[in-house]
Amino acid sequence: MSNDRIDTVGLGTGGPLVGVQGLGCMGMSASYGPTDETEARATLERALELGVTLFDTADIYGFGRNEEFIAPFVRANRDRLTLATKFAIERREDDPSFQAIRNDRAYIRASVEGSLRRLGVDHIDLYYMHRRNVDVPMEESVGAMAELVAEGKVRHLGLSEVSPGELRAAHAVHPIAAVQSEWSLFSRDVEEGIVETAKELGVAFVPYSPLGRGFLTGSFVSADKELDSKDWRRTQPRFTGDNAAANAALLEPVRKIAEARGVSLAQIALAWVQQRAEVHGLAVIPIPGTRKRTRLEENLAATRIALDAAELAQLEPIATKVAGNRYTDMSFTAVGRE
Numbered sequence: 633m634s635n636d637r638i639d640t641v642g643l644g645t646g647g648p649l650v651g652v653q654g655l656g657c658m659g660m661s662a663s664y665g666p667t668d669e670t671e672a673r674a675t676l677e678r679a680l681e682l683g684v685t686l687f688d689t690a691d692i693y694g695f696g697r698n699e700e701f702i703a704p705f706v707r708a709n710r711d712r713l714t715l716a717t718k719f720a721i722e723r724r725e726d727d728p729s730f731q732a733i734r735n736d737r738a739y740i741r742a743s744v745e746g747s748l749r750r751l752g753v754d755h756i757d758l759y760y761m762h763r764r765n766v767d768v769p770m771e772e773s774v775g776a777m778a779e780l781v782a783e784g785k786v787r788h789l790g791l792s793e794v795s796p797g798e799l800r801a802a803h804a805v806h807p808i809a810a811v812q813s814e815w816s817l818f819s820r821d822v823e824e825g826i827v828e829t830a831k832e833l834g835v836a837f838v839p840y841s842p843l844g845r846g847f848l849t850g851s852f853v854s855a856d857k858e859l860d861s862k863d864w865r866r867t868q869p870r871f872t873g874d875n876a877a878a879n880a881a882l883l884e885p886v887r888k889i890a891e892a893r894g895v896s897l898a899q900i901a902l903a904w905v906q907q908r909a910e911v912h913g914l915a916v917i918p919i920p921g922t923r924k925r926t927r928l929e930e931n932l933a934a935t936r937i938a939l940d941a942a943e944l945a946q947l948e949p950i951a952t953k954v955a956g957n958r959y960t961d962m963s964f965t966a967v968g969r970e
Contacts, residue, residue, distance in 0.1 A: 637683030638935050641915045643714065644809035645834030647788050648757065650714050652906065652935055654686030655679045655928070656840060656921030658693045661701040666860065669701075672923045676705045680713060682932055688838070688919045690718035690762055691747050695725055699750040707752050715753065716810075716838075718762035718792060719743035733765040733964065735773035744780055758810060760790035761802075763964050770801040778806035790838070795966040796829040803833050813966065814958055815839035815908070815918075817848060817886065817901050818870070818879070820951040821967050823912075831914040839905055842918040843931075847871055848901040850887065853880045869956035878955040885946040895937065898927075902934035904947055 640649040660672040676687070687706070689698045699717060706715055719740060722732040734743075747756060759780065761773060780786040788809035791802055802808050811830050813822050816839065830837050843849055845865050852859060854876045856866045865871050870879055883897065890900045902920060909916035920931050939947070962968035 638932055640683070640685075641909075641917060642836070643686070643758070643788065643917070644807075644836040644915065646807065647809040647836065648714050650686040650917060651683045652909075652917060653684060653902075653932055654688055654716075654838065654917050654919040655684050656919040657687055657689045657702050658698055659921040660923050661694045661698045666862075667923055671925070672701075673705065675923055675925050675928050676702065678925045679928055680709055682929070684928075684932070685712065686714045686716060686758075686838075686917060686919065688716045688840075690721075690760075691743055691750075692718070692721040692723060692762065695723070696746065696750050699747055703751045703753075710753065714757045715751070716758035716760060716790065717747050717751070717756055718760035718790075719747070720762035720765070733763045735761060735765040735768040737772055737776040740773065740776040740780075744785055748785065755785055755787060757787045758790050759786040759788070760792050760810075760812060761794075762792050764791075764794055764798060764966070770798060771805055774802045774805040781806065792840075793965045794826065796825040798966070799826060799829050799833065799835065803835070808833070808835050810836040810838050810917075812838040812840055812919075814841045815905060816842045816844050817904055817947060817950050818844045818882075818954045819958055826966065827908075827912050827914070831912060836915040836917060837908075839908075839916065839918040842905040843898055843901055843920050845871070847879065848883065848886065849896070849898040850883055853877065867960060868958075869960060870954065870958065871956075875956035882950050882953055885950070889939070889943050889946065893937070895933070896930055898930060899934040899937055900939070900943075900947075902931055903937035903939055904944070906935055906937075907939055907944075 638651045641652050643650050720733055722734050724730045777789050790810040792812040815822050856872045859866055869875055886897050886900050890897045905918045922928050
C-alpha cells in the first residue's frame with residue numbers, strides 16, 4: 633500500500649471530519665488473547681499516519697484497561713484524532729457471570745469521570761451509550777449525556793445497537809452524531825430499518841466487526857479448536873461447532889473475487905462495507921480492529937476498491953445463509969428487542 637492518506641467524511645451532521653475507516657481498539661488489550669504491546673502501539677501510530685482519525689474503545693474493554701492502553705497515544709496526538717468511548721455495560725472481574733446494562737443518570741456521570749481519568753483527557757469527542765436498558769427512559773439517559781456536552785466533558789453523542797424508534801427518541805433530546813452496530817457480509821439486519829433512519833436524521837453509521845470478528849478474513853474456521861483459550865470468540869455461536877463449518881463454506885464467493893483481483897478476503901469484505909455508503913447514501917465509517925501494522929495497511933487499502941455489479945451480486949446472498957446468532961444472548965441488541 634502507498635503512503636497516501638485515506639479520504640475523510642463527516643461524522644454525522646455537524647460532526648468532525650474523520651477518516652473513512654476508523655480503528656477498533658478493543659483487541660489491543662482485551663478479548664482476543666495475548667497482545668504484542670509494542671506492535672499494537674506502532675499500529676496506532678501508523679493508523680494516524682495513514683489518515684485514520686476515529687479511534688474506538690469502551691470502558692468495559694478489559695475493565696478499563698483498554699482505555700488506559702491507548703491513553704498515551706491519545707494524549708500525544710489529542711488534536712489530531714477523534715476519540716470515541718462508551719458506557720452502559722456493567723461487569724465484575726470477580727464474577728464472570730454478572731452483567732447489567734446501566735443507562736441511569738448517576739451511572740452515566742460516574743462512567744464518564746472514570747473514562748476521562750483513565751484516558752487522561754479533559755473531554756471525549758464521541759461518547760456512546762454502548763447498550764440500551766429499556767427500563768430507563770431515553771429522555772433520562774440522553775438528557776444526562778447532553779448535560780456532559782453542555783459541561784464540555786463530551787463533544788458529540790452516539791448510540792450502539794439501537795432500533796429506529798430508539799434513535800428517533802434520542803435524537804429528539806439531543807443531536808446524535810453516530811450510531812454503531814455490527815454490519816458485515818454476515819450481519820445485515822441493520823439494513824431493515826436503522827440505516828434508513830440514520831440517513832434521514834443525518835447520523836453517521838459506524839459498523840463494528842465489519843470483518844465478522846476476523847472470520848471473514850479466512851484466518852480461522854473453528855474458534856474452539858484454533859483460537860487461544862482466552863479468546864472471546866470461542867463462546868460465539870457462529871464460530872463454533874457445526875455453525876463454523878457451514879459459515880466457512882459461505883466464504884467461497886469472497887475467496888473467488890479476492891483471487892481474481894489479487895487481493896485478500898479481508899479487503900473484499902471491507903470494500904463491501906465501505907460501499908454501503910454509496911448504496912444507502914449516508915456516511916459509513918467501519919472500525920475494523922487489528923493489532924498489526926500489516927493488517928492495518930491491508931484494511932485501509934480496501935477503501936480504494938470498488939466492487940462491480942457482478943461481484944456485488946455474488947456477495948448478496950451470503951448473509952441470509954449464515955448459521956448462528958451474533959451473540960449467545962441477543963437480548964442486548966436492537967434485534968433482540970424488536
